[in-house]
Amino acid sequence: MRLAAPIRRRRAVALALFAAVVAVLASTGVASADLLSPESGGSPNADRIDTLYWLIFAVALVVFIGVEGVIFYSLFKFRARKGVVPAQIRGNTRLEIGWTIGAAVILVVLGVFTFVKLPGIRNPDVSAANGYQGGYVQIADATRRVPPSGKFLNVCVTGQQYIWRYTYAPNCASGNNFKYAFSYTDMYVPTDTTITLDINGQDVAHSWWIPKLGGKFDAVPGYTNHTWFKIPGKYAGKTMFTGQCAELCGRNHANMIARVIPVSPQQFETWLAQRKTDIKAADTAAAAQRKELEKTSP
């Protein structure tokens, strides 16, 4: 079938446009892996979220291209022309029931994907054999999600305007005292070790988020939220994972940043011991200073 010249030209333009869009997408896709999907790579749960995302993306892309395709085809094909009589169709019950069921089936498929991937995202992995050995073993506690076996490290994450505080304590209730090592903004963690986080907020609501280490979890005052991550050994001392508060918490919300710095379990032990010594020294010095001040004050 020979097409009229204007139609051929229009098709050529459409094809060229499509090719250009694909080329742009491909080139930027190469330049940045995260043009189309969430960040991942720092922890198995982030990777599993990424996989789940791509599964949904594949289904969504088919639906998107299918429906947009029909819309554009109709707009092109059924333009009002001389002599065209619009079909007076009022509906088609069988077709309509069909696409209602079709839509439901797609959603069932997506639901199955989610339920398959969910446990690996929600429940913490077991630490690797070469992980940090000074952590905690599972405590019978239904309110928390901890690895089914082996040692793990718990960090209590507290959001406050506009800084993150990390306390290396077995749980948050025993958190804010000088018995445990703590730090601000930079969280040093051992690699190959499951880190569980107990997250809460001290003043307003914040949200903990390090994109490459998994999803975000709100730090709401009065509640404790839980998540976990496990950074592969290859990153020890090599990189750091950055993130920032993801829930509006006031004027400097944008500046409430967080860094997770992976180090080897040995380095971590050294760091933790150093922190404890430093905190103790500072505490002693402060106590001495306090006494001094009390003496001099009237």
Next chain:
Amino acid sequence: MAATVSAPSTTAKPVPQVTAHEARREPTGWTSWITTTDHKKIGIMYLVLTFAFFMLGGVEALMMRLQLAQADNTLLTPQTYNELFTMHGSTMVFLFIVPFWAGVANYFVPLMIGARDMAFPKLNALSFWLLAAGGLVFYGSLFFSPPECGWTCYAPLNESQYLPSHGVDAWIFLIHLTGVSSLIGAINLYATIVNMRAPGMGWGRLPLFVWGILIYAILLILALPVVAGAVTMLLTDRHFGTHFFDTANGGSALLWQHLFWFFGHPEVYIIVLPGFGVISEVLPVFTRKPIFGYKAVAASTIVIAFLSMLVWAHHMFATPSHTVVLVFFMLSSFLIAVPTGVKIFNWTATLWRGAIEFKTALLFAVGFLGTFLMGGITGIFLAVFPVDWQLTDTYFVVAHMHYVLVGGAVFAAFSGIYYWFPKITGRMLSEGLGKVSFWLILVGFHVTFLIQHSIGLDGMPRRVYEYPDVGHLELYNMISTVGSFILGLGVLVTVVNVARSVKVGTLAGPDPWKGNTLEWFTSSPPPVNNFDVVPRVRSVEPMKDIRRQVARESGLGDVPPAPVAESAVRT
């Protein structure tokens, strides 16, 4: 507005005409606007006021985009930036789109159902003036300190110890005043639609826009009292020593989120359902086909409304919640995709084998279809809560919500403006300017918001006044900013078009599009009493029946002379 009742224009085809209009002159001058209880005048005031707020909200958005055009920009202070996104969101939701639909409904629901006014004309005026008061109170805060807690104003940031300035109080009164306005308006619309339909107009013959407005009204009645309660509790927390949301004193910060979103999610459908209605009116007219599956489109509206009350916690997937709760709200959110999908399929099928006339109203309607579909699909990503953990509170959500609200409601609003302007003013909008406006808005919108998905995926949270120049963030944000100005220009073209056409536009005549519904039965603009005679309605497309009957009785093909014989006098 023309003061006199217009005679049938000689240029336009004299399609069915009403024989006689009332003799009394319409009152004119500014006092006639302040004192009016005429649903059409109130409707026009709604439309003008809400569109002005749309422009204000747009300017606020452009200022934010200017700040974000560069990494580490210092154009705006963090305080100003927070105030801007709070004003932008609250304006667009409470002062633009919800009352904009109230305005369209005010003008067209009585006309479409063959009524002479709303059920309670004085309450109708009260609704409008409460809205104006709400806007005044809220924008009054510009002179002291606007709120800076976002349009969701989460606890405990909204408490007085964190935001002591009275901006939050202005915001509370905005919700109260516009809430009461919407509530009264919703009751009025409900009563009108239930009681004042033309003879023969059963529920199966109700125009789909009126279906949309009916469900909009019911959702407002169900959802608004909840948010009214929530902001009242916030008010007493801030000023009268209660601690509903104050965790330190036994309150719950999450209670606020539950109450807010129990209102907030139905609100999304309050915003888009009337838009769905407009699309369901415009597509059949410009494809010259009946809507595909009238019953399915009407029924899916009801199903969406029902489900919309059951999905609120999908805004709270990152809060400390039990897995069972997360799963429930994921599945309920999935469910709502089914009736929404059904609508999209039915609209697409309405295009199929039609004779599509590419008028501006149709362009905006199909622009809606293609754009809203994307918002629906990204919604599925957000419904899957493990994926939502990565996407929520980032620019991905900003993109998603704009695809839904601009794609779903604003495109439909513009489609409605181009479709109904001739009825309101008696003059046509310029098709040339309309098409320029459409393409600028469509291109500007997608350039602004498509890339924002990637900004979010790249790790940029929403509501940040600055960001570091890592990855491609600066490039992506610059693209978005450029797009936003194209979008703004497109809106301006329509404003120019309206301002111009209201004086010099081609005379429209009563039925320029060969419409299907009763508003096209009366003159443009309609007389004060709308109809002297109200025809008996025999199908969902009464004007088609009337045109056919006129043609048959006159024996003149499809050029019917005035007036219409077949009509039933309403008493």
